[in-house]
Amino acid sequence: MAQSGEPLGSREKVLAAAAAMYAEDPTASLSVRAVAARAGVSTGSLRFHFPTQAALRETLLAAIYDHAFPDDVITDVAVPPRERLLACLRALLAPVGTGAQARDAWRRLHDRVVAPEPPTAQVRAAVGEMGAEGSRRVGRWLRVLAEEGALPPGDDAARASFLLTVVGGLSFERAVPSAEDDLLARESTTLGLAVDAVLGPAARDVTAGGASDVRP
Amino acid sequence: MAQSGEPLGSREKVLAAAAAMYAEDPTASLSVRAVAARAGVSTGSLRFHFPTQAALRETLLAAIYDHAFPDDVITDVAVPPRERLLACLRALLAPVGTGAQARDAWRRLHDRVVAPEPPTAQVRAAVGEMGAEGSRRVGRWLRVLAEEGALPPGDDAARASFLLTVVGGLSFERAVPSAEDDLLARESTTLGLAVDAVLGPAARDVTAGGASDVRP
DNA sequence: ACCTGAACACCGTTCAAGT
DNA sequence: ACCTGAACACCGTTCAAGT
Numbered sequence: 001m002a003q004s005g006e007p008l009g010s011r012e013k014v015l016a017a018a019a020a021m022y023a024e025d026p027t028a029s030l031s032v033r034a035v036a037a038r039a040g041v042s043t044g045s046l047r048f049h050f051p052t053q054a055a056l057r058e059t060l061l062a063a064i065y066d067h068a069f070p071d072d073v074i075t076d077v078a079v080p081p082r083e084r085l086l087a088c089l090r091a092l093l094a095p096v097g098t099g100a101q102a103r104d105a106w107r108r109l110h111d112r113v114v115a116p117e118p119p120t121a122q123v124r125a126a127v128g129e130m131g132a133e134g135s136r137r138v139g140r141w142l143r144v145l146a147e148e149g150a151l152p153p154g155d156d157a158a159r160a161s162f163l164l165t166v167v168g169g170l171s172f173e174r175a176v177p178s179a180e181d182d183l184l185a186r187e188s189t190t191l192g193l194a195v196d197a198v199l200g201p202a203a204r205d206v207t208a209g210g211a212s213d214v215r216p
Numbered sequence: 217m218a219q220s221g222e223p224l225g226s227r228e229k230v231l232a233a234a235a236a237m238y239a240e241d242p243t244a245s246l247s248v249r250a251v252a253a254r255a256g257v258s259t260g261s262l263r264f265h266f267p268t269q270a271a272l273r274e275t276l277l278a279a280i281y282d283h284a285f286p287d288d289v290i291t292d293v294a295v296p297p298r299e300r301l302l303a304c305l306r307a308l309l310a311p312v313g314t315g316a317q318a319r320d321a322w323r324r325l326h327d328r329v330v331a332p333e334p335p336t337a338q339v340r341a342a343v344g345e346m347g348a349e350g351s352r353r354v355g356r357w358l359r360v361l362a363e364e365g366a367l368p369p370g371d372d373a374a375r376a377s378f379l380l381t382v383v384g385g386l387s388f389e390r391a392v393p394s395a396e397d398d399l400l401a402r403e404s405t406t407l408g409l410a411v412d413a414v415l416g417p418a419a420r421d422v423t424a425g426g427a428s429d430v431r432p
Numbered sequence: 433a434c435c436t437g438a439a440c441a442c443c444g445t446t447c448a449a450g451t
Numbered sequence: 452a453c454c455t456g457a458a459c460a461c462c463g464t465t466c467a468a469g470t
Contacts, residue, residue, distance in 0.1 A: 010435075032463060042436045044466085049434090053463065103330045110326050114319045119393035127394045158405040165406050166378075169385030176343055177335035189374040190381050197413030226454075248444060258455045260447085265453095269444060 011049040013039040018060045022184060030057065058098045061184055074141045081150035082204065085195050088141050092167050102174035134164045142198070152200045159198045166194040227265040229255040234276050246273060277349060290357045297366035301411050304357050308350070308383050318390035351376045358414070368416045375414045382410040
């Protein structure tokens with residue numbers, strides 16, 4: 001990521017503007033003109049770098065999730081627990097990619113997991129392992145937060161299962177063609193609701209707005 | 217339906233035109249001008265009867281799906297709101313089936329929606345409409361509960377999107393050949409958490425004696 | 433190669449004006 | 452009350468023209 005050392009190229013300016021607008025309001029429209037104006041760039045230039053609005057949104061989404069968060073973000077007490085859990089869930093979602101990439105990932109999963117009928121014991125075991133690995137990771141995050149007292153008492157296994165289901169639902173929506181338009185806003189609010197369901201409503205007040213740190 | 221006959225009012229002409237266009241091509245755009253032209257009516261007249269395009273589409277789809285889905289469970293005030301919303305979400309999930317049946321349903325969806333690359337505009341639009349229909353149904357349930365005062369103020373569109381994502385995630389897990397033993401239990405707790413996230417902690421259980429400040 | 437900004441073809445909504 | 456159609460403020464995309 002380029003720090004503010006030298007002048008940004010138009011492409012970066014556009015991306016930064018879009019990220020800033022998204023950070024300020026995840027439900028903002030991110031129209032060509034709005035983003036171009038914010039970036040101090042012409043619509044034609046925006047179009048040159050992003051042949052379509054969908055391409056811009058896709059790139060932005062990728063950039064946001066591309067922060068390959070190391071697994072120990074969860075222990076960073078400088079960040080509010082809510083933001084930490086959100087970041088971890090985003091990291092879980094990141095490898096899916098967006099658009100065609102997400103569809104490709106989904107296709108592979110489909111061919112391997114749901115297509116074979118009847119499912120072999122091998123597939124069954126592999127899938128079970130995948131699920132267990134996910135549960136382990138999410139379970140660990142929850143345990144860390146619980147030790148801080150940031151998590152109200154409750155069934156953490158159920159919570160982990162719940163969060164994994166939400167991430168699974170979102171990852172499928174990544175692969176669904178039409179959902180790409182307002183995917184950014186919807187993912188943000190949905191993950192927020194899911195995290196609030198786990199952390200309780202008290203955690204929501206710590207941070208305003210649904211957007212986390214989207215650094216230009 | 218009827219090519220011509222008794223003089224229809226403008227409202228009916230508009231609705232008939234929209235229905236015809238939708239019947240001919242479910243992916244058609246149904247724009248103000250297109251529908252108005254097809255109905256032989258001015259855009260102003262269309263606007264008079266349908267204050268917004270969303271209203272027109274909503275009326276049309278309500279007319280189409282009304283006799284198909286009577287879903288009136290949500291209005292049964294004898295049942296606690298939480299149970300009603302849960303029942304509705306289960307009804308949404310039901311057609312997916314379980315096991316091999318769920319995999320079959322998922323395979324069809326996959327072949328039609330995520331397999332074609334690049335996705336056609338037709339698929340894109342049809343999928344968008346499907347999602348919108350789901351949002352509408354869930355949105356209606358939330359509206360009913362809101363009118364009863366069982367729903368804290370908030371973004372109901374975001375909540376509907378969230379619930380649909382959860383149901384989507386669960387429906388996929390239905391198709392995943394894993395330990396189907398605790399599927400029912402996991403589904404139950406996950407749906408419960410999702411519903412609690414929407415209805416607020418008040419609806420969950422009366423055991424919460426701690427500081428549960430519901431913001432005004 | 434990169435960028436500009438006008439132009440095009442849409443969209444939904446508003447509204448003074450008619451009947 | 453119902454209807455008209457122009458006008459407005461958007462939208463995404465295209466493109467001749469500049470540097």
